[in-house]
Amino acid sequence: MNEKKTTVKKALCYFCHARCGAMITVEDGKAVRIEGNKDGLSRGFLCPKGRAAIEHLYHPERLNYVHKRVGERGENKWQQIPYDQALDEIAEYLRKMKQEYGAEAMVTSHGTFRTNREWIEFAWLHLFGCPNFLNDGIICYCNTQSIGYASQGWFCLFAGSCIPGETKCIIQWGHNPAMSYPMEMANTLRAQSKGAKLIVVDPRLSDTASRADLWLQIRPATDAALGLGMINVIINEQLYNKGFVDQWTVGFDQLKERVQEYPPEKVAEITRIPKEKIIEAARIYATNTPGIIAWGVALDQIGRNSTQTLRCQNILRGLAGNLDVRGGEYMGFTGDMRSVIQKGDLECTEYLSPEQRRKQLGAGRFKLQAFPGWELMAGPYERVWGHKFPAYPLTHANPMYVWDAILHEKPYPVKALFCIANNALLSRANTKRVYKALKALDLLVVVDYWMTPTALLADYVMPAADWMERYDLDDMCGGAIGSVLLPSDRCVEPLFDRHTDYEFWQGLALRLGLDDKAFPWKMSFEEICNYRLKPIGITFRDVLDKGYILFPREYKKYEKAGFATPSGKVELYSSVMETLGYDPLPHYEEPAESHIRTPEVAKEYPLILTTSPRILEFYHSEQRQIRSLRSRHPDPLVQIHPTVGEKEGIEEGDWIYIETQRGRIRMRAQLNPTLMEDVVVTEHSWWFPEEPAEEPFLHGLWISNPNVLTVDDLDDCDQACGGWTNRGLLCKVYKVEKY
Numbered sequence: 001m002n003e004k005k006t007t008v009k010k011a012l013c014y015f016c017h018a019r020c021g022a023m024i025t026v027e028d029g030k031a032v033r034i035e036g037n038k039d040g041l042s043r044g045f046l047c048p049k050g051r052a053a054i055e056h057l058y059h060p061e062r063l064n065y066v067h068k069r070v071g072e073r074g075e076n077k078w079q080q081i082p083y084d085q086a087l088d089e090i091a092e093y094l095r096k097m098k099q100e101y102g103a104e105a106m107v108t109s110h111g112t113f114r115t116n117r118e119w120i121e122f123a124w125l126h127l128f129g130c131p132n133f134l135n136d137g138i139i140c141y142c143n144t145q146s147i148g149y150a151s152q153g154w155f156c157l158f159a160g161s162c163i164p165g166e167t168k169c170i171i172q173w174g175h176n177p178a179m180s181y182p183m184e185m186a187n188t189l190r191a192q193s194k195g196a197k198l199i200v201v202d203p204r205l206s207d208t209a210s211r212a213d214l215w216l217q218i219r220p221a222t223d224a225a226l227g228l229g230m231i232n233v234i235i236n237e238q239l240y241n242k243g244f245v246d247q248w249t250v251g252f253d254q255l256k257e258r259v260q261e262y263p264p265e266k267v268a269e270i271t272r273i274p275k276e277k278i279i280e281a282a283r284i285y286a287t288n289t290p291g292i293i294a295w296g297v298a299l300d301q302i303g304r305n306s307t308q309t310l311r312c313q314n315i316l317r318g319l320a321g322n323l324d325v326r327g328g329e330y331m332g333f334t335g336d337m338r339s340v341i342q343k344g345d346l347e348c349t350e351y352l353s354p355e356q357r358r359k360q361l362g363a364g365r366f367k368l369q370a371f372p373g374w375e376l377m378a379g380p381y382e383r384v385w386g387h388k389f390p391a392y393p394l395t396h397a398n399p400m401y402v403w404d405a406i407l408h409e410k411p412y413p414v415k416a417l418f419c420i421a422n423n424a425l426l427s428r429a430n431t432k433r434v435y436k437a438l439k440a441l442d443l444l445v446v447v448d449y450w451m452t453p454t455a456l457l458a459d460y461v462m463p464a465a466d467w468m469e470r471y472d473l474d475d476m477c478g479g480a481i482g483s484v485l486l487p488s489d490r491c492v493e494p495l496f497d498r499h500t501d502y503e504f505w506q507g508l509a510l511r512l513g514l515d516d517k518a519f520p521w522k523m524s525f526e527e528i529c530n531y532r533l534k535p536i537g538i539t540f541r542d543v544l545d546k547g548y549i550l551f552p553r554e555y556k557k558y559e560k561a562g563f564a565t566p567s568g569k570v571e572l573y574s575s576v577m578e579t580l581g582y583d584p585l586p587h588y589e590e591p592a593e594s595h596i597r598t599p600e601v602a603k604e605y606p607l608i609l610t611t612s613p614r615i616l617e618f619y620h621s622e623q624r625q626i627r628s629l630r631s632r633h634p635d636p637l638v639q640i641h642p643t644v645g646e647k648e649g650i651e652e653g654d655w656i657y658i659e660t661q662r663g664r665i666r667m668r669a670q671l672n673p674t675l676m677e678d679v680v681v682t683e684h685s686w687w688f689p690e691e692p693a694e695e696p697f698l699h700g701l702w703i704s705n706p707n708v709l710t711v712d713d714l715d716d717c718d719q720a721c722g723g724w725t726n727r728g729l730l731c732k733v734y735k736v737e738k739y
């Protein structure tokens with residue numbers, strides 16, 4: 001009998017941002033076992049999603065071949081064609097489209113960072129001449145990044161910054177890492193057990209809040225007021241780091257004047273957090289240094305208060321002197337990592353003409369996270385960090401403008417949309433409008449693992465290879481960006497006609513003749529990794545052999561080169577915001593819908609809706625097909641207070657409707673006595689692969705998808721970045737009598 005050929009491959013799990021290390025046993029070319037990599041940064045940890053990766057790889061419903069539409073859009077009638085033929089046809093379409101309408105008539109659409117691919121796609125778009133990259137980053141972390149660059153020339157991230165034993169205070173603000181980043185949670189608790197104070201800001205007692213030393217139960221979407229109140233206390237009680245503030249910040253006096261408008265009593269009224277707790281939180285944060293304010297996605301999703309809250313957080317960090325100190329907020333590239341060719345260096349942004357940049361959809365209104373902001377911040381970044389200023393987290397077209405351009409050809413027609421690693425019908429606000437726009441397209445291409453609701457509307461559905469079928473070299477989230485390199489090996493050859501996302505763009509680039517320009521399109525992905533590493537004299541394989549490279553950290557780098565802002569200092573008063581025409585100091589605004597701003601709406605819809613919390617078993621709309629995961633969490637859940645249950649005759653587990661002015665969905669009720677009485681918390685991204693595919697069902701798109709409820713009016717968006725409001729809307733709930 002022949003012996004089986006067995007190898008063990010070292011890869012990274014890409015089912016969330018944590019990038020846990022995995023060891024995959026491969027027998028005769030087939031992956032048979034997965035375990036956590038004990039020698040990796042994640043110390044052997046794998047959550048249930050990671051452990052289901054083999055089920056995911058070989059799942060019978062995975063897309064294995066290109067599906068080309070033959071029936072009406074949404075009819076679920078397809079022809080199977082070879083991948084190369086599909087690329088030929090799409091390239092031909094793009095050539096004609098560019099001639100007739102210009103390169104800006106296409107848009108690419110993304111969810112969250114799943115592959116190491118966004119920068120490659122930027123290179124592609126810039127060489128093609130298109131400014132329209134659309135990304136859920138607008139409501140997820142990219143605000144944090146752009147505002148961080150504007151305020152102090154870098155953005156703050158928990159991973160890699162928190163050092164148990166040295167970090168003295170952690171604020172988890174609108175963030176529940178117990179579900180969303182288990183390793184971050186473990187590190188938070190480790191730091192707490194070594195003396196750090198843990199403050200959690202959340203309208204409900206989340207798993208993270210239940211471990212807090214101080215829980216601030218906040219009215220949804222009023223977080224900017226809390227930030228301003230804490231700054232007020234820290235300044236008025238003179239708790240700030242005077243040496244740092246005098247030497248390294250600008251705008252202290254204007255800030256001091258502004259925050260006098262936000263005394264703790266007033267902030268208590270706005271946020272519903274008792275005044276004493278606001279004062280206590282400010283004192284704890286300012287006197288327990290070094291400390292960290294972790295990023296939380298809630299703050300990216302509170303519309304008009306998003307940029308304002310994130311500005312406050314950066315100001316708090318500056319006032320406390322927590323920036324770029326050990327155990328505080330680590331920033332920037334260090335050591336040899338400075339010499340590695342960064343993703344931003346390869347984005348070919350300089351090939352996109354100023355004329356094309358100005359066509360970016362929405363950039364005339366929401367300027368900070370688009371080319372106008374990028375252009376202002378690029379100079380200081382390049383001066384301090386010595387690399388090209390990345391476009392990928394910062395230059396976004398705005399979805400609402402994109403839908404308008406598709407539906408009304410305003411300000412110009414958009415004909416083609418490419419959804420890559422994005423289930424747009426589930427992720428974007430106001431699903432009805434997104435649906436209309438997708439239906440009106442000339443060309444919709446979806447690159448995915450599954451036939452999702454979004455894919456069902458496509459002209460071409462391209463099967464994607466997953467992380468076990470591709471290589472990667474990452475520099476995020478396992479540690480701090482700027483000081484770590486994490487490699488991921490290909491465990492098995494791509495199955496069937498699946499291709500990597502890189503091969504998708506490479507195939508189109510070569511067909512469209514983009515390879516005569518700056519990006520090395522003829523290289524394989526592994527060769528590009530080697531190219532990036534060449535300046536430090538190692539190869540991708542060397543990094544794989546080592547497992548990862550953690551570059552030694554340096555702190556207080558600003559003492560040598562200043563901060564990467566226009567003034568070279570931490571800008572408490574932001575010159576970038578001012579130049580773009582926004583308030584250079586933070587302020588508070590009532591949420592889009594509330595008892596105070598829209599009392600007439602509150603009469604019919606008296607409850608406050610937040611559509612959020614992450615579920616350990618699922619990544620957004622993914623994994624609903626994976627039996628081992630779905631069996632642990634079969635139905636969508638909505639949390640309500642027991643008093644609401646009593647009033648509406650709702651019991652635990654009942655199906656209930658959640659309704660806003662825009663529509664209604666149903667979920668199963670969970671009675672949660674720790675909620676504020678009038679707050680309703682839904683899960684998000686629910687669809688049902690087991691429901692019929694063809695229209696009008698689209699795999700249950702309309703049943704439990706909370707984006708049927710969310711709002712996409714431009715006036716309700718964050719005015720600097722364009723993020724819409726998923727948290728802090730008005731709703732009502734009532735029982736589904738028959739289901």
Ligand SMILES: Nc1nc2c(c(=O)[nH]1)N[C@H]1C(S)=C(S)[C@@H](COP(=O)(O)OP(=O)(O)OC[C@H]3O[C@@H](n4cnc5c(=O)[nH]c(N)nc54)[C@H](O)[C@@H]3O)O[C@H]1N2
Pocket residue numbers: 110111112114115136137139140297301420421422423424426427428447448449450452464465466467501611612613619620621622684685706707710726
């Ligand atoms: N109401 C409400 N809406 C929200 C949120 C919320 O809290 N409330 N959260 C928002 C946030 S923060 C985000 S980041 C977005 C997330 O939105 P998305 O990132 O769009 O998330 P998914 O819905 O999981 O869709 C991703 C799709 O990509 C596919 N995929 C996964 N990996 C790969 C890959 O490597 N290559 C390719 N080609 N495909 C891949 C998956 O199968 C899936 O169909 O949702 C946003 N929408």
Ligand SMILES: Nc1nc2c(c(=O)[nH]1)N[C@H]1C(S)=C(S)[C@@H](COP(=O)(O)OP(=O)(O)OC[C@H]3O[C@@H](n4cnc5c(=O)[nH]c(N)nc54)[C@H](O)[C@@H]3O)O[C@H]1N2
Pocket residue numbers: 016017112140173174175176177179180181201202203204206218219220221222223295296297298299302610612613614615616617618619620681727728
């Ligand atoms: N298992 C799993 N992990 C994930 C994901 C996933 O889908 N599944 N998604 C990934 C992605 S893309 C993201 S963006 C992160 C997000 O991860 P988190 O930042 O942890 O996001 P959420 O769990 O949506 O919300 C965090 C907390 O915000 C609270 N909250 C709701 N509204 C408000 C408000 O107005 N103010 C405040 N202060 N708090 C509020 C909620 O009650 C919740 O406990 O998770 C990532 N990790």
Ligand code: SF4
Pocket residue numbers: 013014015016017018019020045046047048049050051182
């Ligand atoms: S925490 Fe994230 S990276 Fe780690 S195993 Fe789970 S899904 Fe994968």
Ligand SMILES: [Mo]
Pocket residue numbers: 112139140297
């Ligand atoms: Mo996200």
